[in-house]
Amino acid sequence: xxxxxxxxxxxARAGEKEILTGxxxxxxxxxxHAIMGPNGSGKSTLAGVLAGRPGIEVTAxxxxxxxxxxxxxxxxxRAREGVFLAFQYPVEIPGVxxxxxxxxxxxxxxxxxxxxxxxxxxxxxLCREKMARVEMPKELLSxxxxxxxxxxxxxxxxxxxxxxxxxxxxxxxxxxSGLDIDALRLVSEGVNALRSPERSMLVITHYQRLLDYVVPxxxxxxxxxxxxxxxxxxxxxxxxxxxxRSLESQTAATNx
Amino acid sequence: MRATENAHAAYxxxxxxxxxxxxxxxxxxSALRAAGMASFADQGFPSRRREEWRDTNLSKITxxxxxxxxxxxxxxxxxxxxxxxxxxxxxxxxxGGYREDLSRTAVVPGLSVESLAMARNLEPEWLDGRLGxxxxxxxxxxxxxxxxxxxxxxxxxxxxxxxxxxxxxxxFAASAEVDRGISHPRVLxxxxxxxxxxxxxxxTTLGSAVHLTNCxxxxxxxxxAHLQLVTLQRESDAAMHFCTAGVExxxxxxxxxxxxxxxxxxxxxxxxxxxxxxxxxxxxxxLFVASANQHIDHHTRIDHxxxxxxxxxLYKGVLDGKAKGVFRGRVLVRPDAQKTDAxxxxxxxxxxxxxxxxxxxxxxxxxxxxKCSHGSTIGQLEEDxxxxxxxxxxxxxTARDLLTRGFxxxxxxxxxxxxxxxxxxxxxxxxxxxxxxxxSGS
Numbered sequence: 001x002x003x004x005x006x007x008x009x010x011x012a013r014a015g016e017k018e019i020l021t022g023x024x025x026x027x028x029x030x031x032x033h034a035i036m037g038p039n040g041s042g043k044s045t046l047a048g049v050l051a052g053r054p055g056i057e058v059t060a061x062x063x064x065x066x067x068x069x070x071x072x073x074x075x076x077x078r079a080r081e082g083v084f085l086a087f088q089y090p091v092e093i094p095g096v097x098x099x100x101x102x103x104x105x106x107x108x109x110x111x112x113x114x115x116x117x118x119x120x121x122x123x124x125x126l127c128r129e130k131m132a133r134v135e136m137p138k139e140l141l142s143x144x145x146x147x148x149x150x151x152x153x154x155x156x157x158x159x160x161x162x163x164x165x166x167x168x169x170x171x172x173x174x175x176x177s178g179l180d181i182d183a184l185r186l187v188s189e190g191v192n193a194l195r196s197p198e199r200s201m202l203v204i205t206h207y208q209r210l211l212d213y214v215v216p217x218x219x220x221x222x223x224x225x226x227x228x229x230x231x232x233x234x235x236x237x238x239x240x241x242x243x244x245r246s247l248e249s250q251t252a253a254t255n256x
Numbered sequence: 257m258r259a260t261e262n263a264h265a266a267y268x269x270x271x272x273x274x275x276x277x278x279x280x281x282x283x284x285x286s287a288l289r290a291a292g293m294a295s296f297a298d299q300g301f302p303s304r305r306r307e308e309w310r311d312t313n314l315s316k317i318t319x320x321x322x323x324x325x326x327x328x329x330x331x332x333x334x335x336x337x338x339x340x341x342x343x344x345x346x347x348x349x350x351x352g353g354y355r356e357d358l359s360r361t362a363v364v365p366g367l368s369v370e371s372l373a374m375a376r377n378l379e380p381e382w383l384d385g386r387l388g389x390x391x392x393x394x395x396x397x398x399x400x401x402x403x404x405x406x407x408x409x410x411x412x413x414x415x416x417x418x419x420x421x422x423x424x425x426x427x428f429a430a431s432a433e434v435d436r437g438i439s440h441p442r443v444l445x446x447x448x449x450x451x452x453x454x455x456x457x458x459x460t461t462l463g464s465a466v467h468l469t470n471c472x473x474x475x476x477x478x479x480x481a482h483l484q485l486v487t488l489q490r491e492s493d494a495a496m497h498f499c500t501a502g503v504e505x506x507x508x509x510x511x512x513x514x515x516x517x518x519x520x521x522x523x524x525x526x527x528x529x530x531x532x533x534x535x536x537x538x539x540x541x542x543l544f545v546a547s548a549n550q551h552i553d554h555h556t557r558i559d560h561x562x563x564x565x566x567x568x569x570l571y572k573g574v575l576d577g578k579a580k581g582v583f584r585g586r587v588l589v590r591p592d593a594q595k596t597d598a599x600x601x602x603x604x605x606x607x608x609x610x611x612x613x614x615x616x617x618x619x620x621x622x623x624x625x626x627k628c629s630h631g632s633t634i635g636q637l638e639e640d641x642x643x644x645x646x647x648x649x650x651x652x653x654t655a656r657d658l659l660t661r662g663f664x665x666x667x668x669x670x671x672x673x674x675x676x677x678x679x680x681x682x683x684x685x686x687x688x689x690x691x692x693x694x695x696s697g698s
Contacts, residue, residue, distance in 0.1 A: 051647050054639060075646040076655075084647075091644040095662025101645070104658070108649035144662070161648060 002067030003028050004169055004200040005050075010061035011225075012049050019045040021225035022061070027169070030197040034211055034236060035204045037222035038244040043204045044088060046222070047173040050202075051085035052078055065169065080112035084167030086158040088174040093145040098157070101145050102127060106164050130163040134190045152183035159190035170194065171202045176210035188213030208240040264300050266321035268293070271404045274324070278407070282376055284384040285406065292403025295393040302397050311582040311614055312553050316522050317496055322438035322468045324405060325351050325431060333358070335429055336460040336490070339679045344422025345369050350429050350462070351439040353408045358427075366418025366451065372409035372442060383411075387444060390474035390502030396526065399500040402440040402472040409442025414451035414481070423486075423673045425456040428471070430491065432463030443473040447481040449506075454484040454672050461492035461519070473501035477509040479533070484512045484672045490683065491519035493548070499525040507533035514671055516680060517544040517552055518687055524553040531558070531565035531593075542571035543667035545684050546579035546611075553582040560593040560623075567597075572667055573604040574660060575611035576688055582614045589621040589628065596623060602632040605663050607656070607688070657685055 005027040012020040019042045027033050037043050048056045050063065052075035063070045065083060073081065093101075106126075107117040118126065127141065134156040146154050155175055162170055172191065176184055191201070191214050203214055211219070211233065219235040220227045223244070229235065271293050275286070301318050302309040335348060335358060347369055348358035354371035361369060376383060393400035410426045428441045445455060459469060469491060477483045491497050497520040505511045517523060529538050538558060546552045558567045573581040583602045604613040615632035637659045645655035664684060668677050 053643055074652075075643060076649050076651050079647050079649040087644065091638075091640050093641050093644070093659065093662055095665035096658050101648070101658070104650060104654070105645075105648035108651070108654075112649070165649070 002064070004031075004066060005202070006064040008062050010049065010063065011059045012045060012056055013059060014045060014056050018059070019225050020049070023222075023226050025220065025227060027200045027202060029200060030195075031218065032195065032201045032203060032214065032216045034216035034219045035202060035222055036206070036208075036219060036236060036239060039206065041222045042225040043206075043222055044173055047085055047088075047171050047204055050078075050083060050171055051075060076108070079165070080109050082168035084162050084165055084170045086155075086162055086170065086172045086175050088177060090146050090154040090158055092147045092149070094147045096145050098143055098145050099124075099127070099141045102141075102161065102164060105161065109165050127160075127164065130160055133163060133193060134159050135186050136160055151178040152180065155179060155183065155187050156190070159187050163190060163194060166194070166199075168198065169200050169202065171204065173204045174206060175203075176205055176207065184210065185213060208236045211236045264297065267401065267404070268297060270324060274405055282380040282384075284380060284387075285376055288388050289404050289406050292393050292400045292406065295400035296397055296404055299397040299400065308555065308584075311584070312524055313551070317468065320436060322436045323434065325434055325437035325439055325467075326353055326407070331431055331433075333429065333431065333462050335427055335462075338490075338683060339458065339488075339676055342423050342425050342456070342673065342675055344420070345424045346427070347410060347425065348427045348429065349408070349410065349441060351431050351437070352428070352441040354410075362422070364420050364422070366415040367420050367424070367453070368411075368413045369424060370411045372411055372444070373407065375411050383444075386446065386476070387474070390476065390504055391472055391500050391528075392502075396500045398470050398498040398524075399472050402442065402470050402500070405440045406442060407440070409444065412443075412445045412455060414447040414453050416448040416450055416478070418448070418451040418453070420451075420453040423454045423456050425458060427458045427460065428469070430459075430461045430463075430467050430469050430495065432461045432465045432467040432492065432494065435465045436467070437465065438468040438470060441469065441471040443471070445473075445475040445483070445485070447475075447477045447483045449478040450480050451478065452482040454486070456486040456488065456673060456676070458488045458490065459497065459519075460490050461495050464492065464494060466494045466496070468496040469498070471497075471499040473499065475501070475503040475511070477503065477505045477511045479506045480508045481506070482510045484514070486514045486671060486673060486676070487516070487525075488676070488680070489515075489517045489519055489523065489525070493519070493521055493550075495520040495523075497523045497525075501525070501527045503527070503529045503538075504532050505529060505536040505538055508535035510537045512539040512672070513541065514667070515540075515542040515554070516667070516671075517542070517554070518680075518683055520550065520552065522551050524555070526555045526557075528557040529559065529567070531560050531562065531567065534562045534564045536562075536565050538565075538567045540567070540569040540571070541667050541670055542583075543574075543664055544571075544581055545574045545664070545687055546581055547576040547687055547690060548579060549577065550579045552579070555582075555584045555586075557586040557588065558598065560587070560589040560596045560598060563593055564595045565593060565597075567599070569600040570667070571602045572664065573602070573613050573615070574607065574664060574684075574688070575604065575613050576607040578608075578610040580612045580614075583632070584616045584618065585630070586618045587620065587628065587630070589619075589623050589626055591622045593623045594625045596626040596628065598626070598628045600630040603663075604632070604634045605660065606634060606636055607660065657688065660688060661685065
């Protein structure tokens with residue numbers, strides 16, 4: 001059986017600057033991989049490449065999702081196929097009702113998967129159930145998307161979308177940033193609720209803190225656009241103690 | 257130039273015939289018409305050398321004269337039903353002429369709704385001095401032309417203290433069966449002291465011919481009255497639409513205008529509000545959506561003539577294809593108008609490279625103790641927002657529609673008649689959808 005995600009020799013740049021410099025990664029079904037690394041190491045660029053963000057150019061390498069080429073697909077088709085990116089900075093969209101958006105999103109994904117679209121009543125029932133899981137206040141559903149939401153509310157809205165769309169591969173881009181400990185716990189519970197042998201996750205984070213709650217199977221360290229070390233969950237703890245600085249000397253040493 | 261002169265001559269001739277046919281009508285009417293004709297003959301169709309007309313190219317109008325149509329008197333027609341039914345009075349005019357057979361009138365205490373053709377014989381004294389009071393034909397050539405052919409129209413009177421809960425709708429349909437037909441709809445609204453109502457004016461086209469709707473709207477809002485006026489322009493792609501509206505707002509009265517412009521090939525609306533007495537308050541909201549080669553032009557003028565007036569203006573433009581939009585908002589604060597509070601904003605959204613918008617706020621402030629703000633922006637859909645929606649499975653067109661709708665929502669959601677919101681939003685998106693087909697085809 002093919003891996004959920006296979007990245008080989010990935011080079012990518014944003015504008016003139018080469019950010020990913022030969023990244024390899026494999027994620028199997030049901031696995032949770034953490035990607036850690038200092039600022040500027042390419043973590044968010046990796047998330048952007050996987051979701052199809054405009055402005056990032058892949059110059060070499062390949063990315064396969066469930067055995068098929070991912071990079072040729074539009075962002076919406078990736079989403080419908082089961083790739084989900086939880087944004088580091090969820091976008092505020094005034095004038096567009098959250099409820100309407102979530103329903104349109106879920107139905108776009110459902111119809112792609114050959115499932116019936118949900119009507120307003122069924123959608124609302126499902127949505128309320130998922131909202132309860134992340135303790136999201138009901139009134140956020142009738143507000144414009146993320147408009148005036150607090151940092152924690154925005155992240156909960158992201159996890160709500162993830163719970164609704166039930167992706168096969170979830171990419172969490174610094175979901176822990178800007179969260180207090182209670183919000184972090186709630187968001188993590190939401191993420192953990194989705195863990196299953198069919199669902200894989202890529203948890204991108206600067207700090208080890210999130211990994212206390214969402215415990216990864218593997219930890220990778222990204223530096224200067226490539227993975228320089230991989231290990232089990234204990235690697236995260238080690239990094240917490242030694243910091244990324246100790247890695248930089250290693251990178252320098254391993255660079256040809 | 258010659259074509260323009262010929263165009264004028266044709267209207268002069270037509271008006272002479274019109275005047276003969278209307279001999280014997282009350283003398284104030286003949287005098288108004290004559291004054292209108294004189295003003296039009298004097299000004300002619302304005303050239304772009306006139307400052308207020310610099311952005312409006314009238315060659316489509318002046319190329320050949322339009323011929324007055326009043327075929328609407330008897331023709332069997334079906335009015336556009338896209339907006340559905342509203343409660344209360346629903347009064348129809350075809351080519352500016354009242355159509356009893358298409359209207360529904362309801363008896364509401366304190367409200368009278370009638371046609372000018374009837375009212376001019378029944379109460380000439382009431383009309384004399386009110387008709388023509390709010391729009392100056394000497395500076396508005398299209399209003400002058402309308403007045404020269406003044407015939408029928410909608411009269412709406414609210415007695416002192418009248419509270420009308422159902423919206424009052426006036427529909428103005430252009431028959432558009434004859435090529436280059438012109439009609440001159442007229443609206444006169446008098447809301448007396450302490451009255452409250454919401455009036456909807458809905459302009460549509462029935463046929464497919466090129467036509468010109470040349471409308472004049474006059475409104476007086478009496479002391480402490482509340483009046484909401486919704487003006488919907490949903491005419492065809494072959495329509496030329498010109499509208500001149502003048503509003504006077506009395507002491508402590510509230511006037512809110514909501515203009516939604518979706519239709520027309522060549523459109524211009526001039527809306528002038530005079531805050532005539534202290535404490536008068538005015539809101540002017542506008543939304544125009546243009547695609548293909550439409551030209552949509554909105555000019556507003558708010559005259560703060562006395563102290564303690566407030567005005568809020570928000571005009572939003574959405575432009576696609578090769579459409580051109582113009583917004584010119586003049587705010588005049590006279591020397592006496594201390595404690596004026598005026599704001600004006602015109603955000604615009606361009607959906608294509610070929611679209612263009614010209615937004616010019618214009619503040620003239622002659623008082624010193626005032627609060628005035630203005631701003632206009634021109635932007636595109638935000639790439640970040642588009643990407644965000646697409647990562648949730650929405651295709652690009654749907655995402656664009658959703659964001660465009662979000663941009664327009666501020667105006668649509670503030671419409672005082674909630675039943676209109678859904679249907680108008682659908683018409684707006686359908687119009688943009690057509691624009692998109694045009695774009696991908698080219």
